[in-house]
Amino acid sequence: MTNHDTHSDHDAHDDHVHVTPFWPMFNVFIVLVVLTVLTVITSNVHELKLGNSVFVIDSNMHILLALTIATIKGLAVAAWFMHLRYDKAINTVVAGATLFVVVLFIGFTLYDLSNRDTVLAQEGGGAAVYHPLANPAGTVTDAAGSIFPGGSLNLYSGDPQKKFGKQKSELSIMEYVRQSAQQIAANPPHTEGDHHTGEHHEGDGHTHSGADAHADHTDGTSHEGDADHHDTPATED
Amino acid sequence: MSTITPSDLPNSPPPTGPGFTEPVDPVHGHHWRSLDDEQDGAKFGMWIFLATEVLLFSGFFCAYAVFRMWYPENWHEASRYYLNWKIGAFNTVVLLISSFTVVMAIRYAQLKKRMWCLFHLTITQICALAFLFIKIVWEYIPKIKKGELVGGHYNYIGGHAHLGHGEATAHGVAAAAGHDAGHTGEYAAHAAEDALKYAGGPEWSKNLPDIPLPAVFDTGYHSFEPGAHDQVFLGIYWVTTATHGVHVLIGVFLFAWIMWKAWKWQYGPKNVTSLENAGLYWHIVDIIWIFVFPLMYLV
Numbered sequence: 001m002t003n004h005d006t007h008s009d010h011d012a013h014d015d016h017v018h019v020t021p022f023w024p025m026f027n028v029f030i031v032l033v034v035l036t037v038l039t040v041i042t043s044n045v046h047e048l049k050l051g052n053s054v055f056v057i058d059s060n061m062h063i064l065l066a067l068t069i070a071t072i073k074g075l076a077v078a079a080w081f082m083h084l085r086y087d088k089a090i091n092t093v094v095a096g097a098t099l100f101v102v103v104l105f106i107g108f109t110l111y112d113l114s115n116r117d118t119v120l121a122q123e124g125g126g127a128a129v130y131h132p133l134a135n136p137a138g139t140v141t142d143a144a145g146s147i148f149p150g151g152s153l154n155l156y157s158g159d160p161q162k163k164f165g166k167q168k169s170e171l172s173i174m175e176y177v178r179q180s181a182q183q184i185a186a187n188p189p190h191t192e193g194d195h196h197t198g199e200h201h202e203g204d205g206h207t208h209s210g211a212d213a214h215a216d217h218t219d220g221t222s223h224e225g226d227a228d229h230h231d232t233p234a235t236e237d
Numbered sequence: 238m239s240t241i242t243p244s245d246l247p248n249s250p251p252p253t254g255p256g257f258t259e260p261v262d263p264v265h266g267h268h269w270r271s272l273d274d275e276q277d278g279a280k281f282g283m284w285i286f287l288a289t290e291v292l293l294f295s296g297f298f299c300a301y302a303v304f305r306m307w308y309p310e311n312w313h314e315a316s317r318y319y320l321n322w323k324i325g326a327f328n329t330v331v332l333l334i335s336s337f338t339v340v341m342a343i344r345y346a347q348l349k350k351r352m353w354c355l356f357h358l359t360i361t362q363i364c365a366l367a368f369l370f371i372k373i374v375w376e377y378i379p380k381i382k383k384g385e386l387v388g389g390h391y392n393y394i395g396g397h398a399h400l401g402h403g404e405a406t407a408h409g410v411a412a413a414a415g416h417d418a419g420h421t422g423e424y425a426a427h428a429a430e431d432a433l434k435y436a437g438g439p440e441w442s443k444n445l446p447d448i449p450l451p452a453v454f455d456t457g458y459h460s461f462e463p464g465a466h467d468q469v470f471l472g473i474y475w476v477t478t479a480t481h482g483v484h485v486l487i488g489v490f491l492f493a494w495i496m497w498k499a500w501k502w503q504y505g506p507k508n509v510t511s512l513e514n515a516g517l518y519w520h521i522v523d524i525i526w527i528f529v530f531p532l533m534y535l536v
């Protein structure tokens with residue numbers, strides 16, 4: 001596999017042992033404790049006064065600060081305690097690649113979930129409150145009555161053929177978004193009050209505002225499929 | 238033992254030499270080119286394993302990030318109410334100390350100072366057990382008793398807005414419920430009893446020990462704004478910290494084995510690989526906690 005002769009210089013290092021030093025490690029330990037105290041302090045600071053200017057530290061800034069400090073601590077542990085400074089570079093490559101993948105994983109998940117309504121706004125216009133892939137026939141609300149931003153969690157829980165009249169796999173993504181946006185345009189977001197769960201419950205007091213509420217179902221969409229997705233997790237007594 | 242060695246005879250001097258009074262001589266496997274290669278390979282393999290560990294926890298952190306993005310205020314309140322930052326901070330320092338003592342154990346193994354190595358490993362063990370003790374006694378058990386549990390098991394009566402009123406104990410809340418309903422006398426008692434039955438943790442949790450929280454850990458934060466997504470926060474809290482706790486527990490057993498090896502003079506300047514790899518594992522558990530602490534307890 002490899003030429004053994006080229007590694008003769010490597011064997012010369014066999015006698016050399018890197019003894020873990022005391023003071024650098026102790027200093028790193030002290031720094032880690034100090035940073036722990038610092039992260040506790042910063043979490044309780046909500047305003048920073050520098051001269052005449054006041055910087056407001058909101059909760060997002062707190063997260064950013066805490067993550068920055070935690071990252072410094074983590075890197076210090078990795079570099080000194082875990083010997084990456086003294087080891088072969090290949091271990092650092094593994095650690096760096098892992099860090100990269102984690103950032104990719106979490107970063108793109110957040111980027112995706114926080115920008116879906118932008119796509120909707122461009123395609124359907126103005127219906128950025130909840131996004132088109134969620135549940136076109138009605139809003140998904142949570143126990144507190146606020147619109148559930150994770151409505152997309154219901155995306156594949158139903159039969160897409162029932163919902164959209166066409167298999168999702170047959171649509172391109174943008175076609176899918178456009179179609180959903182049209183449905184929303186025809187059927188603007190409901191508030192919880194006129195939530196039309198009363199489809200199968202006669203005399204429940206809910207009145208539907210005529211045809212426009214169901215205008216989107218003219219393309220062969222069955223309404224039965226939707227009823228399953230209307231039940232909110234609300235805990236009203 | 239077919240042969241009788243001098244040490245088997247009565248009144249013979251204690252054995253000396255590698256494995257008895259000095260480190261054993263490291264021998265590399267015949268399939269390795271050199272001891273260096275074998276040890277580097279072992280360490281590299283450990284790092285690959287650590288990568289999978291980080292990816293395991295990154296899933297939890299991802300779930301955390303998504304729900305924190307959606308419910309920042311709820312997250313803030315839930316963190317303040319359900320979790321005690323003083324316990325979190327104390328446990329952070331406990332883990333940092335244990336990480337440092339692992340590093341020192343490696344140092345003294347390399348210097349052939351066996352008892353110093355064992356001393357530091359003992360501190361590591363004590364810290365690991367202290368971490369688990371604090372977590373179980375003052376976080377997990379009270380949470381189980383109150384019903385602040387994961388997912389569908391979440392049954393915390395304080396979570397109902399109309400019953401809350403800052404009452405922290407199930408008893409207080411139940412009494413308030415009976416009172417709020419405008420009932421008096423026996424009827425109120427029944428209502429309170431009913432409320433108690435459906436509040437709090439599972440039946441078996443009543444038998445768990447109830448060790449009061451030391452005053453130093455009291456954060457003085459008892460006001461409660463119930464959030465609609467408290468159970469989501471608690472779910473992520475439980476899964477993340479319990480997985481981390483299991484790792485700490487594994488570390489306890491791992492270091493018990495390491496201490497046995499150190500006792501047997503298995504570590505020396507040229508053979509600390511298993512000690513180093515156990516240390517790497519312990520440090521990654523520490524790093525994960527370094528991220529869990531501010532995100533869970535201080536957000």
